[in-house]
Amino acid sequence: MPGIQELQKDLSDDFALLANWEEKYEYLIEMGMDMPAMKPESKVDENLVKGCQSSVWFDVKCQDGILIFEADSDSLVVKGMVAMLHKLLNNQPAKEVLEAELSVFEELGLWRHISSQRSNGLTAMVAHLRAEAVDCLAKGG
Amino acid sequence: MTKDIHSARADFPILKQSVNDHPLVYLDNAATTQKPQVVIDALVDYYTRLNANIHRGNHSLAVQATEAYERARRKVAGYINAERNHEVIFTRGTTESINLLAYTYGEKFVQAGDEVIVTQLEHHSNYVPWQQMCLRRGATFRILPFNEHGELDLALFERMLNEKTRLVAVNHVSNSLGTVNPIEEIIRLAHAHEVPVLVDAAQSVQHIAHDVQSMDADFYVFSGHKMYGPMGIGIFYGKEKWLEALPPFLSGGEMIDSVTPEKVTFNVLPYKFEAGTPNVAQAIGLGVAVDYLKQFDPLELQKYEEDLLAYGLNLLSEIPDLIIYGSPSHRSGILPFNVNGIQHYDMGVLLDTMGIAVRTGQHCTQPIMDALHISGTVRASLALYNNREDLEKLADGVRRVIKMLKR
Numbered sequence: 001m002p003g004i005q006e007l008q009k010d011l012s013d014d015f016a017l018l019a020n021w022e023e024k025y026e027y028l029i030e031m032g033m034d035m036p037a038m039k040p041e042s043k044v045d046e047n048l049v050k051g052c053q054s055s056v057w058f059d060v061k062c063q064d065g066i067l068i069f070e071a072d073s074d075s076l077v078v079k080g081m082v083a084m085l086h087k088l089l090n091n092q093p094a095k096e097v098l099e100a101e102l103s104v105f106e107e108l109g110l111w112r113h114i115s116s117q118r119s120n121g122l123t124a125m126v127a128h129l130r131a132e133a134v135d136c137l138a139k140g141g
Numbered sequence: 142m143t144k145d146i147h148s149a150r151a152d153f154p155i156l157k158q159s160v161n162d163h164p165l166v167y168l169d170n171a172a173t174t175q176k177p178q179v180v181i182d183a184l185v186d187y188y189t190r191l192n193a194n195i196h197r198g199n200h201s202l203a204v205q206a207t208e209a210y211e212r213a214r215r216k217v218a219g220y221i222n223a224e225r226n227h228e229v230i231f232t233r234g235t236t237e238s239i240n241l242l243a244y245t246y247g248e249k250f251v252q253a254g255d256e257v258i259v260t261q262l263e264h265h266s267n268y269v270p271w272q273q274m275c276l277r278r279g280a281t282f283r284i285l286p287f288n289e290h291g292e293l294d295l296a297l298f299e300r301m302l303n304e305k306t307r308l309v310a311v312n313h314v315s316n317s318l319g320t321v322n323p324i325e326e327i328i329r330l331a332h333a334h335e336v337p338v339l340v341d342a343a344q345s346v347q348h349i350a351h352d353v354q355s356m357d358a359d360f361y362v363f364s365g366h367k368m369y370g371p372m373g374i375g376i377f378y379g380k381e382k383w384l385e386a387l388p389p390f391l392s393g394g395e396m397i398d399s400v401t402p403e404k405v406t407f408n409v410l411p412y413k414f415e416a417g418t419p420n421v422a423q424a425i426g427l428g429v430a431v432d433y434l435k436q437f438d439p440l441e442l443q444k445y446e447e448d449l450l451a452y453g454l455n456l457l458s459e460i461p462d463l464i465i466y467g468s469p470s471h472r473s474g475i476l477p478f479n480v481n482g483i484q485h486y487d488m489g490v491l492l493d494t495m496g497i498a499v500r501t502g503q504h505c506t507q508p509i510m511d512a513l514h515i516s517g518t519v520r521a522s523l524a525l526y527n528n529r530e531d532l533e534k535l536a537d538g539v540r541r542v543i544k545m546l547k548r
């Protein structure tokens with residue numbers, strides 16, 4: 001399993017090949033569509049992340065200190081963002097998730113288009129995953 | 142000589158820029174309009190040449206600034222055809238104007254058991270202040286619903302009016318659906334029951350009829366920033382007899398006549414309602430925006446915007462799976478829509494990547510969205526500088542987003 005930094009590098013290399021915003025978003029949306037589907041029964045209110053304009057669900061599990069999650073959103077753009085987080089953070093040690101500097105979103109400028117919303121969805125999603133990582137570590141991972 | 146509407150676009154410097162590598166297509170005018178260069182210049186000029194606190198000093202700058210501020214009031218009064226200049230009160234905007242009335246009118250005229258009528262088409266700014274006032278006063282908050290066309294039912298309205306009704310608050314144009322409400326008829330019916338009417342003109346004053354005397358509005362409120370003027374300035378118009386009868390809203394400097402430890406006497410209109418240092422530069426800027434608007438022939442302007450709206454609605458209605466909300470017989474400035482299977486939010490984000498600015502979501506009208514059983518809409522909204530090309534780009538953009546998302 002490659003590390004988070006390496007995955008971020010891969011992602012930014014992929015996006016660098018795309019000429020304009022439309023292509024970048026098209027790619028992002030495809031990533032969302034390609035993400036493994038979330039089990040419908042996991043889409044319950046307790047898995048809803050608050051602070052997002054659209055609905056986002058995360059079902060996070062901790063196995064031997066490793067964070068494993070499924071996620072979905074009713075917005076295809078947000079789902080693309082979620083898929084990026086999934087690519088970067090799924091199956092990673094909780095410790096790494098906590099320490100990771102997620103610079104790729106900033107670097108790609110993708111979030112600029114959607115972060116002017118009252119509550120910044122990405123921040124809320126990352127905070128949610130970090131909180132889960134803290135719990136996971138506390139369980140003696 | 143009136144100004145040619147097609148020449149307007151060149152007056153707005155912000156429209157010349159590119160956004161996300163595309164020439165900006167600005168279709169979020171119901172949220173706020175852009176400002177012509179003359180308005181921007183007026184703000185700079187005020188701080189460059191004129192700045193002083195008004196009504197307070199007798200040095201030259203103070204006198205000139207006061208004159209400019211009062212001239213702006215007269216311009217606005219002229220624009221809405223107020224009978225008296227002192228019926229025009231400067232506020233921060235529509236929301237503050239409505240709160241001003243909800244607090245003062247509520248305190249003076251609304252008792253437990255009384256009723257206030259708003260409509261289901263209101264912006265939260267013309268809904269929540271009344272709901273809260275009713276809660277404070279123990280009054281009943283009544284809501285006139287809209288029908289399947291997005292129109293108000295006047296027969297029902299007439300039945301809701303009774304001897305307990307104290308006030309009606311209604312917009313002239315709905316910011317979510319664009320419905321033009323039959324304001325003169327609403328006012329006539331309310332007056333037949335001796336009930337005063339507040340008209341929320343935030344989405345109408347810059348587009349359609351805005352003569353407070355001919356519609357016989359008791360209170361008429363709007364925001365400068367939605368009519369090509371600066372942010373931070375708005376208008377509360379009230380008939381003199383009402384303004385005299387109402388208690389002050391905010392208290393402090395400017396609004397008093399004399400103060401002793403025991404009591405104060407309040408200043409005359411309009412100052413009674415303008416506590417503290419007002420937004421002088423913005424008021425002057427609003428006056429300049431009014432001058433700008435008055436260059437156009439009002440009927441020609443209205444016709445231009447109506448044609449543009451019809452053109453845009455027609456272009457959108459040709460797109461498969463696109464739903465346009467409401468079908469009022471008279472609509473102004475607003476194109477509210479969704480595409481089946483596509484989140485309004487996604488539509489907005491992706492249009493933005495093409496340089497097209499629209500708004501998505503509830504537009505501060507949750508009661509409307511709830512009634513339509515939707516979480517929100519995409520809303521394109523027009524101003525006088527928009528043209529057919531803007532709407533063609535919107536329709537093309539929507540088709541491209543559909544292609545991107547529906548594979």
Ligand SMILES: Cc1ncc(COP(=O)(O)O)c(C=O)c1O
Nearest residue numbers: 234235236264266312316343364
């Ligand atoms: C119909 C209507 N009323 C009130 C408001 C509130 O205006 P402001 O935010 O300028 O106070 C708006 C603006 O969004 C509006 O469209």
